[in-house]
Amino acid sequence: MITPYDSPQLDMILEALANQKRRGIVHYLSLQPATVSQLAKDHSLSLPAIHKHIRILEKAQLIVRKKVGRTNFVALNSKTLQLAKDWIGQYNTRFSSTSASLENYISRMRE
Amino acid sequence: MITPYDSPQLDMILEALANQKRRGIVHYLSLQPATVSQLAKDHSLSLPAIHKHIRILEKAQLIVRKKVGRTNFVALNSKTLQLAKDWIGQYNTRFSSTSASLENYISRMRE
DNA sequence: ATAAAAGTTAACCTAGTGGTTAACTATGAA
DNA sequence: TTCATAGTTAACCACTAGGTTAACTTTTAT
Numbered sequence: 001m002i003t004p005y006d007s008p009q010l011d012m013i014l015e016a017l018a019n020q021k022r023r024g025i026v027h028y029l030s031l032q033p034a035t036v037s038q039l040a041k042d043h044s045l046s047l048p049a050i051h052k053h054i055r056i057l058e059k060a061q062l063i064v065r066k067k068v069g070r071t072n073f074v075a076l077n078s079k080t081l082q083l084a085k086d087w088i089g090q091y092n093t094r095f096s097s098t099s100a101s102l103e104n105y106i107s108r109m110r111e
Numbered sequence: 112m113i114t115p116y117d118s119p120q121l122d123m124i125l126e127a128l129a130n131q132k133r134r135g136i137v138h139y140l141s142l143q144p145a146t147v148s149q150l151a152k153d154h155s156l157s158l159p160a161i162h163k164h165i166r167i168l169e170k171a172q173l174i175v176r177k178k179v180g181r182t183n184f185v186a187l188n189s190k191t192l193q194l195a196k197d198w199i200g201q202y203n204t205r206f207s208s209t210s211a212s213l214e215n216y217i218s219r220m221r222e
Numbered sequence: 223a224t225a226a227a228a229g230t231t232a233a234c235c236t237a238g239t240g241g242t243t244a245a246c247t248a249t250g251a252a
Numbered sequence: 253t254t255c256a257t258a259g260t261t262a263a264c265c266a267c268t269a270g271g272t273t274a275a276c277t278t279t280t281a282t
Binding site (some may be wrong): 146147148158159162178180181182184 | 226228229230231
């Protein structure tokens with residue numbers, strides 16, 4: 001499975017994860033599902049504030065929601081997290097020396 | 112090495128990657144360094160536009176820059192990419208069934 | 223000396239984030 | 253039926269992204 005860089009879903013996923021509180025929520029939900037109120041309480045956020053975060057996570061499909069009576073249960077959708085993992089995973093971050101390759105490139109260009 | 116969810120650098124890294132064109136630039140630079148003008152040309156962006164993208168990537172330390180004369184060379188700093196990899200990597204995305212765990216949690220809560 | 227090249231910076235635009243308070247809807251409990 | 257609970261929505265705020273055009277600086281080539 002290939003995850004191209006030009007995927008709009010990847011935009012939404014990474015945007016959703018580019019926030020400490022939302023990463024906190026993702027982490028929390030990686031341990032167990034929760035209700036919206038529980039999330040608000042445990043992350044010191046007002047209900048309207050948590051609501052907005054949840055909408056962003058939901059739009060990115062990082063979470064799923066199910067309403068039971070007046071209670072909203074939320075769970076992590078880790079399949080979506082895998083898309084981000086796949087994209088970043090294709091880059092080798094171990095065997096490259098940035099400054100060296102830059103200096104090298106520059107001196108080759110200056111010939 | 113632990114990458115906690117509440118890292119401000121992670122905010123900047125993921126924010127920088129949450130954009131198709133910047134991921135395109137990252138991909139491009141993963142193959143070889145380039146100049147600012149080359150990036151603008153090969154990504155159909157004006158110089159002011161590419162400049163802003165570069166600033167965001169630079170702020171996140173995803174790239175490094177070196178000025179030689181009037182030419183600006185840019186290279187990928189893959190060490191920073193590793194931080195994002197580390198954070199996402201800690202989540203198991205293979206062996207969890209979201210809906211099942213949610214249903215399960217709900218029925219346990221309703222007892 | 224002049225002009226082009228390579229960027230940078232400023233000013234402006236629209237749209238979205240992340241929070242607030244206040245008002246509202248829907249469901250459950252007394 | 254009345255009240256509390258759980259959540260949503262609206263209106264507002266300051267701030268930032270991502271783009272534009274126009275003006276500017278610095279360096280190189282003619």
